Amino acid sequence: MTDPKTPLSEMRERIDSIDRQIQQLISERARHAQTVAKVKGEGLSAIDYYRPEREAHVLRMVVDRNQGPLSDAEMVRLFREIMSSCLAQEDPLKIGFLGPEGTFSEQAVRKHFGHAAYGLPLGSIEEVFQEVAAGHADFGVVPVENSGQGMIQVTLDMFLTSEATICGEIELRVHQCLHSLSGRLEDVRRVYAHAQSLQQCKTWLRINLPEVECIAVSSNAEAARLALHADDAAAIAGETAGKVYRLKTVAQGIEDRADNTTRFLVIGRSLFPPSGNDRTSLLITVNDKPGALYDVLSPFAKHGVSLNRIESRPAHTGKWQYAFFIDVSGHIDSPALQAAVQEIGTSAATIRVLGSYPVALP
Numbered sequence: 001m002t003d004p005k006t007p008l009s010e011m012r013e014r015i016d017s018i019d020r021q022i023q024q025l026i027s028e029r030a031r032h033a034q035t036v037a038k039v040k041g042e043g044l045s046a047i048d049y050y051r052p053e054r055e056a057h058v059l060r061m062v063v064d065r066n067q068g069p070l071s072d073a074e075m076v077r078l079f080r081e082i083m084s085s086c087l088a089q090e091d092p093l094k095i096g097f098l099g100p101e102g103t104f105s106e107q108a109v110r111k112h113f114g115h116a117a118y119g120l121p122l123g124s125i126e127e128v129f130q131e132v133a134a135g136h137a138d139f140g141v142v143p144v145e146n147s148g149q150g151m152i153q154v155t156l157d158m159f160l161t162s163e164a165t166i167c168g169e170i171e172l173r174v175h176q177c178l179h180s181l182s183g184r185l186e187d188v189r190r191v192y193a194h195a196q197s198l199q200q201c202k203t204w205l206r207i208n209l210p211e212v213e214c215i216a217v218s219s220n221a222e223a224a225r226l227a228l229h230a231d232d233a234a235a236i237a238g239e240t241a242g243k244v245y246r247l248k249t250v251a252q253g254i255e256d257r258a259d260n261t262t263r264f265l266v267i268g269r270s271l272f273p274p275s276g277n278d279r280t281s282l283l284i285t286v287n288d289k290p291g292a293l294y295d296v297l298s299p300f301a302k303h304g305v306s307l308n309r310i311e312s313r314p315a316h317t318g319k320w321q322y323a324f325f326i327d328v329s330g331h332i333d334s335p336a337l338q339a340a341v342q343e344i345g346t347s348a349a350t351i352r353v354l355g356s357y358p359v360a361l362p
């Protein structure tokens with residue numbers, strides 16, 4: 001620790017010297033990453049160089065080594081950006097997300113892939129799946145669950161008809177703000193936001209803006225765009241969206257629950273090897289017979305596999321037929337999960353491994 005009585009100029013010299021070393025080491029790291037890329041092959045596409053399991057492992061080591069004062073999340077963010085730049089030396093990854101610019105989905109893209117990746121804003125969750133399937137995007141990032149409101153059904157339903165795989169998960173703390181042209185609460189007569197965001201801020205709106213009209217629109221960024229053209233409107237959106245659309249912030253942290261978190265999935269076209277701390281998502285349909293769900297769940301218990309979540313959706317294959325989205329701990333390559341899946345396969349109508357991917361980092 002530097003003595004606080006040390007003159008400012010001396011402390012800055014020390015910082016300059018540390019920066020020189022950090023910069024040298026970053027350059028050295030980038031050169032090593034180039035050499036690793038050469039081993040993988042010359043002139044390949046970004047996706048051929050990308051190793052999510054290795055990135056998760058590197059970031060977990062960062063967390064294990066961290067002794068502060070920066071938080072684990074800050075350290076992970078910094079190292080994520082270094083890896084993002086190292087990877088983009090070859091060719092940046094192209095990531096589709098639910099646009100426009102400034103959405104929480106874009107924040108999730110940056111959290112997981114860093115700023116050197118190329119973000120491709122798309123019009124809907126369906127379009128994200130389509131662009132990934134067509135190979136126009138290497139990966140897509142789609143919201144799947146909110147801690148307060150539960151699963152996002154459009155996303156789950158897309159897996160029933162698309163062949164997308166799950167390659168990662170991202171947890172994003174969602175802080176909502178109210179933005180407007182004037183930045184004054186008393187000018188607000190209408191509030192635009194995505195339906196989910198209106199729900200997340202229901203209590204705050206009831207207490208602070210009891211008389212205003214709340215209008216649900218396609219995204220919070222769209223809400224910000226609408227607020228930009230009206231003196232008496234405001235938009236609920238994240239801090240980034242407020243900045244992108246140059247609105248003033250009326251209030252910050254207006255979400256009803258302090259732990260408001262959205263989970264996103266990274267969708268792609270392939271499966272990846274184990275990272276050491278993984279989750280597997282399965283899509284299982286059952287025949288309409290007594291004990292069908294028991295037959296699906298009991299092999300997990302028998303083989304010591306922990307169940308993380310289960311969600312049922314109409315299977316769209318016939319009336320009263322259901323598909324179960326099941327998340328379990330571990331990678332599909334593990335013997336326990338292999339055994340459980342094999343056993344379930346003998347009773348379930350269909351079973352599909354959507355993906356095994358590293359558990360979300362801070």
Ligand SMILES: O=C(O)C(=O)C[C@]1(C(=O)O)C=C[C@@H](O)C=C1
Nearest residue numbers: 033036050051054055083086087
């Ligand atoms: O270890 C590798 O395979 C690398 O390509 C290096 C590296 C890194 O910067 O650490 C870069 C990109 C990959 O996605 C994973 C890791």
